[in-house]
Amino acid sequence: MIDLKVGGVPEHFNYPWYVTLKNKEYTKKGINLRWKDYHGGTGQMCKALRAGEVDIAIVLTEGIIKDIANGNPSKITQTYIKSPLIWGIHVGAKSKFKKIADLEHATVAISRFGSGSHLMAIVNAHNNGWDIDKLKFKVIGNLQGGIDALTNGEADYFMWEHFTTKPLVDNGTFRRLGDCPTPWSCFVVAVRNEVLENNFKEVKAVLDIINNCATDFKKTENIDKILAKRYEQQLVDIQKWLSITEWNDGKPMSKNLIGRIQNKMIHFGVIDEKKKSSEFIKNMYF
Template structure:
């Protein structure tokens, strides 16, 4: 039995992993797959891949591209969610800021440097024509850290996935001043090079199992009410999220896609220069 550890954010995107683990689908293939939640998001998962704490990560596209370029010994093996991630831009309930424009010189809370909340703050600044070099950051660790920082006045705004933070907007903890969708597919699967070298076929089986689940995920009985209950969301919010979300259908990740994303990341000053996109990926199905 091969032991593999996979990490991801504890959000509705990753419920298919819960289903396949509950059904012991990996065990049937001789794989002891264990899941680890990462509330700290992509930056924390990149660190865990580097250290070997996890073998596979369901990680934000921009974050893992930047980290592989910076030496993370891993490869992108496929797109996981091919639709954009919608980042809500939040201020505290009592904040003086009313619009995105008001935030140009404000302090942005980020989970950690290299995380999605960090990189998308740069994308948002670029979209609004702000001087990226003047952005001020406050590292807060995770969503709870963002709540604390905005409530205590240690930071002025915080970007996190729109639907995950919707209950915090509904209860008055946050006020959302706008959204910033990613200009690329939002989640990819990344696997450590060592695991790809030594256990390629087993990793391919993991991909087959999760892709088979996500293919029919939206058609599962009462999936909207199941997700709403598990993630403490309103059913209508989950229904909207499901309508906007498209998982990968098993197609391989292409060099052209990674090159297009790198072009955007260079344009947004998220990375300094492009690398050979073929060096960032390892396809499971070619």
Template sequence: MKNVNIGGVPEHFNLAWYLTLKNGEYKDQGINLRWHDYYGGTGAMCKALREKDIDIAVILTEGIIKDIIAGNPSKIVQTFVKSPLIWGIHVAANSKYNSIASLKGTKAAISRYGSGSHLMAYINAKNNNWNLEKDLNFEVIKNLDGAVEGLKNGTADYFMWEKFTTKPLVDNGTFRSVGDCPTPWPCFVIAVREDFIENEKDTLKTILNIINNTTKDFKHIPSIDKTIANRYEQKLEDVQEWLGLTEWSQNVIDEKTVNKIQKELLSLNIIPKTVEYNKLVFKL
């Protein structure tokens, strides 16, 4: 039995992994795949890949591209979700801020530097023509619980996180939503440590085949909307809206898209340089 560690956020995007694990599909192929939840998101998974705590990560595209350029010895092997991620922009329920424009120059709560919440604050600032040096300030809050605390006690003013994940907190009056900011590219990719790719190509291909067979027909699984609503404590109509907006992928991310992302990250001074496609992506 091959032991393989994989990490991802504990969100509805990754339910397909849970279903295939529950069905014992990897064990049937001689693979003991262990799933690890990363509440700290992309920054925490980049660290886990570097430290060999995990072999594979289901991770935000822009975050892993930034970290590979910064020396993470991993490669993207496939797009996982090809539709954009819709980031909700949230303030505390009693906040004096009522629009994205009013947040200019205030403090953004981020899970950690290099995380999606950090990088998307730059995208949002650029979209609104803010000064990237003067109008962006950050407070590290580690995770969603930290954001709830930070916004409530005023150590941060706004928080960006996947819109549907935070929707229950908007519904119950913890947060107020002031707008959305979609990623201008496919949101999740599967990244793998280079040494694992080198030594375990067949194992990796088997894992990808299993997950791809499930994501291909994910939306047609009977009562999948109700399953998601129950598991992630979401309203059925929100889940149905999310399913309508979300598209999974079974293909490798293309060079044009990778170059577009790098160009955007470079223009925001998030990366120091762009690199060749094959430094970031490995085609199995």
């Protein structure tokens, strides 16, 4: 039995992992796969990959590309969610800010530097024509840290996945001023190079299992009700989320796509230079 550790955010995107683990599908292939929740998101997972604390991570595209460019010894094996992520732009319930334009000189809460909340704040600033060099950040760790920072006035706005934060908008903790979709497919699977070298066959087996589940995931009977209950969401919100979310069908990530995403990230000032796509991806299917 081979031991492998996989990590991701505890959100509805990753429910297929819960299903396949519950059904012991990896055990049947001789793989002892263990899941770990990362409430701090992609920045926390990039750090865990570097430290060898996790072998496989379901991370945001922009975060892992930036971290691999900065030396993270991992590769992207495939896209996991091929649709964009919708980032809600939130302020506290009692905030003086009324529209996105008001936030130009405000302090943005981010989970970590290099995280999705950090990088998408840069994308949002660029989209609005703001001076990226003048952005002010407050590191808050995770969603709860964002709630505390906006409530206590330590930061002015916070970007997090639209549907995950929808209950906080509904209960009056946050006000959402708008959304900022990622200009690329949002989640990818990243694997440590050492694991790819030593356990290529097992990693491929894991990907085959999760892709098989994800392909027909939206056809699961009552999946909208199951997700709404598990993640404490309104049924109508989950139904909308399901309608705009597309999982990968198992195809590898192309070098052209990595190149296009790098071009966009350079344009946004997120990375400094373009590198060979082969430095970022590992094709599991020859």
